[in-house]
Amino acid sequence: MQTHDAECLHFHDITHAVSALGDGPLTENALRSHIHPLFSRVMERQEIYLSNHSLGRPLDRVSDDVARFASLWQRDMDSAWGAWLAEIHAFRAMLARVIGVSSPDAVVPKTSAGQGLRAVLNALPPSRSGGPHQIVATRAEFDSIDFILKTYQTKGHVEIRWVETRDGLVHEDDVIRAIGSRTDLVVVSHVVFATGQLLDRVGDIVSAAHAAGALCLVDMYHSAGVVPLDMQSMGADFAIGGSYKYFRGGPGAGWLAIHPRHLATEQPTLRTLDTGWFAKKDTFGFARTETPLLASGGDAWMECTPSPISAYQANAGIALVLALGVDRLRAYSIVQQSFLASDLAEFGVPVRLIEPRGAFLLVPSRDAARLTAELKQAGLSTDARGAHVRLCPDILNTRADLRQASQTIARVRSTTGL
Ligand SMILES: Cc1ncc(COP(=O)(O)O)c(C=O)c1O
Structure with a gap:
């Protein structure tokens, strides 16, 4: 797929508006002249909006993009799948660039960040303790993550070692101290949802997890699109996030990213139970081997029929973040x-x-x-x-x-x- 070209053509209005800003730092005057007009509908609202960390404001074109999804369906029926899958590919490719992973397939669409966490919990290799998986997580994780972990604990699937906050803050060294030789997975936010605290030493947590033989999942919901990210050099095994805040893409367009080191082989050691026919080797070949054969790379983490409309809804906002930088x-x-x-x-x-x-x-x-x-x-x-x-x-x-x-x-x- 010629994703890069498709992206550029597809988001021509955005790239055109952003190029009018020039290469220097963003300024209010330039943003007002060239970028605010792309948001004329939401800017008609008579209030000052400072909830951008909660639900990001959509571009005008989101209505047209979602309508484009529907008109392709009405016009082309099952032939629409080509364009729909290309839109999903663009979603994965653009997010891969934002969070710094080398291949688009390392980003897997999910309806929510929590769904990404569940896919990881359902992929863990046998626990090192011989009992439930041992998880280290902080008390500062978002409710969805907290609730999922506690539900797994209630079902006896995991045991959680909670790292308390002190003065309302997460201390990286407290997380590192909580990691032990039996820890299977560490779950930590890069930016804490309640306070905005940025864990600039999150890479040390990842290294400590690895040194202890554990995996690490970083919740990037409040950092992706906000702070420059390079997931590969951070080393996190997994990252989760979504589109409804800083990417202005509305709910339903979440994602899970998997470090390419876990995607190298055809039949990887980490494979998730959250699966379906889009994770199969040659989805449209319809072969039914007795042992499930997985697609290569990150496609092995896809699951059932994906939702193209989420990509139509979210892609313009992601393209804007990429274009602005x-x-x-x-x-x-x-x-x-x-x-x-x-x-x-x-x-x-x-x-x-x-x-x-x-x-x-x-x-x-x-x-x-x-x-x-x-x-x-x-x-x-x-x-x-x-x-x-x-x-x-x-x-x-x-x-x-x-x-x-x-x-x-x-x-x-x-x-x-x-
Ligand atoms: C840090 C963080 N993670 C995750 C989410 C959303 O989780 P989910 O997509 O599972 O509802 C939010 C939403 O505010 C969040 O702040």
Whole structure:
């Protein structure tokens, strides 16, 4: 498949708009002239949107892309599969570039990040303890991950050694100390969902897992598309993530990435129970060998009939991230976060700035959920986790937005006492 050409042609409007920005750092003026027009529909909303870490704002063209999926179906019926599979291939190829894996097949579409975790749990080789698999995970993993692990534990499939946070933070050395000679799998987030803490020593955790003979899965939901990533040099065996935040691709377009070192052989040692006919060698040959024969490489991790519409929904946003470049997005996010932090401080709003962190910052509150609801009434979209309101500016927020948001937060805090 001529993916690269297909990507370029397919996302011509995006590459054209981004090339008008020039090669230098992103600036508000240039973004307003060339990129904001690609979002005219969502920009009509009458509120300041700082929930970009929760549900990313979609490009206008997402409606057309999803309609394209449907018109191919109506026009071509079963001949639509060629275009549909090409779209799925583009999804895998673009994400592989964003997270730094060498081959597109290393990225496997999933409906959610949690589905990716389950595929890994269902692929672990026999446990080293002889009993349930021994997992090390932190208390700071996202609810979906936490819930799946606890469910596996309740069923007796795994035993979990939980690493507690201290001062609300994950300490890499605590995770490393929890890894033992019987650990089978370590599960850790690269950026913590509740606080935005970036584990810049996640590579040390991966190395410690490997030194102990364990595998390591890194949840990249809050780091992919936000911080420059190179999964292969990080060494993680698995990564999970999805599209509905920073890739602006809506729900349903999650992914699991497998380090190419586990994909080298035709009948690999790691094979998952989460399988189906798209993981078969020669899916459309319809051969039924008594021993299941797997496709080569990452395709062995595919499962049943995949969902093309998720790729149509997500690909434009991923193409935009690639075209803008994660380096430039990261630099711009840091500048915006520092503007926001200083505006908040100027208006007397307390800010918790965790260093290093991902794309959002925190405002502590004695009732963060209620404060969020009050802010929504006042025309500012945010959300809350625990004792903090999370605020995430992005390329569609202007400097004026950030100032107005800070003023609104100060006013609402003083009128409500929250
Ligand atoms: C760190 C992290 N992982 C995973 C998810 C989503 O998990 P799932 O796709 O299984 O619902 C989120 C969503 O907020 C998240 O923040």
